[in-house]
Structures are given as C-alpha cells and as structure tokens.
Amino acid sequence: MFKRSKRMVALGAAVIAGSMIFTACSGGSGSGGSGGGDAIKIGVVTKTDSNPFFVKIRESAKAAAESEGAELIALAGAFDGDNEGQVAAIENLVGQGVKGILITPNSSSGILNAIKQARDAGVIVIALDTATDPEDAVDATFATDNKQAGVLQGKWVRAALGDKTPQLAMLDGTPGGTVDTFRHDGFLEGAGITEGSSEIVGQADTNGDQTKAQTAMENLLQRAPGINALYTINEPAAAGGYEAIKSAGLTDQVTIGSIDGSCTGIENVKKGIIGATVLQFPAKMAEQGVQAVVQYAKDGTKPSGFNDTGSQLVTDKPVDGVESKDTTWGAENCWG
Incomplete structure (x- = not known):
C-alpha cells in the first residue's frame, strides 16, 4: 500500500x-x-x-x-x-x-x-x-564523457601543484551515481593517484550542494589542515569548498579544480576562486x-550508442601538457 x-x-x-x-x-x-x-x-x-x-x-x-x-x-x-x-x-x-x-x-x-x-x-x-x-x-x-572530464580536472590539478606532493581532499556528489563515479575515477586517473592512496587525506559526499560542501570542507580541514589539492564534483561544491578554505585562511595553499562550465563557475575561475573547470x-x-x-x-x-557532446578545460593558469581555453572563451561558451 x-x-x-x-x-x-x-x-x-x-x-x-x-x-x-x-x-x-x-x-x-x-x-x-x-x-x-x-x-x-x-x-x-x-x-x-x-x-x-x-x-x-x-x-x-x-x-x-x-x-x-x-x-x-x-x-x-x-x-x-x-x-x-x-x-x-x-x-x-x-x-x-x-x-x-x-x-x-x-x-x-x-x-x-x-x-x-x-x-x-x-x-x-x-x-x-x-x-x-x-x-x-x-x-x-x-x-x-564524464570520466574524461574528470581526467582533465585531475591532470590540471596535479600539474598546478608542481613539485608538491598532493594532499588531496575530494568533495564527491551522490554515492553510487554514475556521473559521480566517472568523474571521481577520472580525476584520480588524471592526477596519477590510486584509490586508497595516502595522498587522499579526506573525502565527503556533498550531493553537489554548496552549503553541504562548505560544511564538509570545514570538517576535512579540521582533520587534515595540510590539504593542498581539492577535487570537486561540480562548481557549487567548489564554491562551498572555497568558502571554508577562505575562512581558514588557506586560499594560497589549496588548488581547486571542478567540472560544469556554468557562467557563474567561469566567473569564479576568472576571480581565482576555482583554479580550473571543465566546461560541458x-x-x-x-x-x-x-x-x-x-x-x-x-x-x-x-x-544508438554513446554520443560524446564534448568537454573543455577552462583556466587562466594553463599548464604544460593539458590543452585549455581561457575565461574569455569560457564566458562566450558557458551556460546558465
């Protein structure tokens, strides 16, 4: 009933x-x-x-x-x-x-x-x-191709860290979600990190929500204040993570990557809130x-079959080996 x-x-x-x-x-x-x-x-x-x-x-x-x-x-x-x-x-x-x-x-x-x-x-x-x-x-x-989008985010974050050993936090989406899994796995592949590696110092599910992501990041920073790299499932999660990082006075320490390509997200890349995002x-x-x-x-x-509608890394801080567009291009091609 x-x-x-x-x-x-x-x-x-x-x-x-x-x-x-x-x-x-x-x-x-x-x-x-x-x-x-x-x-x-x-x-x-x-x-x-x-x-x-x-x-x-x-x-x-x-x-x-x-x-x-x-x-x-x-x-x-x-x-x-x-x-x-x-x-x-x-x-x-x-x-x-x-x-x-x-x-x-x-x-x-x-x-x-x-x-x-x-x-x-x-x-x-x-x-x-x-x-x-x-x-x-x-x-x-x-x-x-959400796995490839994750790979692009991971490659950029790892390259942006330079010689620093990653101390990675991961703000995931919804447990078991197909998109969430592909992006998470793709990021680790792009960053050259394996699941369960000691380089991953914290993970939390956010459902892609900014408020939940901020709270999660606050908790992660309390447990692992040395975090220097942040994977985010989407741009709202990135914005929430940034607010926690800013409150902790660690904006110069943590490199943030994301995926979405919204006009708000591209503007946040331009402002330096997000280091790079992957536009869909x-x-x-x-x-x-x-x-x-x-x-x-x-x-x-x-x-029939899977038809890839494309993705593009957008950043104003390009790195060797990862093709990217700047935020001027991003603003012309963003959505929302």
Whole structure:
C-alpha cells in the first residue's frame, strides 16, 4: 500500500509540473509521428527543474523542438535523486503519446523498468548527461564523457601543484551515481593517484550542494589542515569548498579544480576562486536528442550508442601538457 501511495503522489507532482512547463510549438507544422498533420510530441524529463544545467537542457530542447515544428512536454523530479518522480513522469509522457523521451536519470538503474515499458510501447528513449546502467537500456545517450572530464580536472590539478606532493581532499556528489563515479575515477586517473592512496587525506559526499560542501570542507580541514589539492564534483561544491578554505585562511595553499562550465563557475575561475573547470555543453545534448527523435518520427531511423557532446578545460593558469581555453572563451561558451 505504501509503495502505491508514493507512486500516486509522485505521479500527481509530475502532472502538476508538466502543466507548469508544457510548451506547444508550431502545432500543425510537424511531419510524421502523430499523422494527420499533428506535431511530433517529445518529452524531456530532467533531474530537477531548478538546477541551471537542467534549465539549459530544457530551454535548448524547447528551442530545438520549435525549430523542428515539434511539441515539447517538460517534466522533472521534485529533487535531485527523485527516482519515483521520474518514473511517474515517463508514465505520464507515454500516456500523452510522445514519440520520444529525453531523460537525465536520477538513478541509472532505478529507472530501467519504466524505460523498458516506454520502449515496449514504441517510444524511443534517449539519456542526456547521465548514462543508464547498462547503457543499452536506452536507445542512445548524448552526454559528456564524464570520466574524461574528470581526467582533465585531475591532470590540471596535479600539474598546478608542481613539485608538491598532493594532499588531496575530494568533495564527491551522490554515492553510487554514475556521473559521480566517472568523474571521481577520472580525476584520480588524471592526477596519477590510486584509490586508497595516502595522498587522499579526506573525502565527503556533498550531493553537489554548496552549503553541504562548505560544511564538509570545514570538517576535512579540521582533520587534515595540510590539504593542498581539492577535487570537486561540480562548481557549487567548489564554491562551498572555497568558502571554508577562505575562512581558514588557506586560499594560497589549496588548488581547486571542478567540472560544469556554468557562467557563474567561469566567473569564479576568472576571480581565482576555482583554479580550473571543465566546461560541458548541455545545449548540444538537448539539441541532438530532439533532432534524433524527430528523425525517428519521420523515417524510423533510431540513434544508438554513446554520443560524446564534448568537454573543455577552462583556466587562466594553463599548464604544460593539458590543452585549455581561457575565461574569455569560457564566458562566450558557458551556460546558465
């Protein structure tokens, strides 16, 4: 009874969210899909509807749908990690007759049954930003190669330390998250550090939240005041970590790397709050996903496999052996 009740609450929330952010685009100009001149319906389900990264995905999907004469229905989880809300959203979208669903999964495995039911109903499902586990649970994935993004962050941080032995703190995201794992492992590979090495002096989960990251960093610095390198899962975590480092008077001691590429994050690189960040391209994920659904609706061609939408290290402190762009370029290509 409890699980059924929880699903009904989540479904109600998804329906409400959908009515708030539903966008109808060029109603009669779509081709294929629904027949009779009706626009192709495309659903997008993000982890939340407030994070600037997912706002950019939604906005870019809307613009791409408009350019194709398609109709976009956008839903989201109520919070980061709301798998039930995303399951309900998929069921909602299938009921509305969408041709394809673009999703940034909160849980790479918890969403699999709902995705299978959608695909069995003839809906193509494309993962954006976050791959499912296994990857072939969806028709295709359009995302950053998050392990490579982590490698870039790790290479820069290690090179920026020069001859200093790393005393590394790691502000991770959500335990078990696919993106979190790839970025964490990629950073260690790029920095030439193995899991469990004595060079790692502290780790904490932050869920990518600035306030949680600040508290976590304060605690880590109390236990390991010699920290000189900081891995962060994203730029809000980096900003929180910096505040703790600043309060401790250690801004000249700690080298901070991050991943995201938001305009706020790029500005923080320019200010020296973050040493370097790896910029992602959420607009490309959304645009390519929409185009793939439209193509499928028109002629049945399905996308497949992992499609890397790219990443770019941005810093005003370049290091040998790591290709980078400066914050002027970053400001021209950032999002949010």
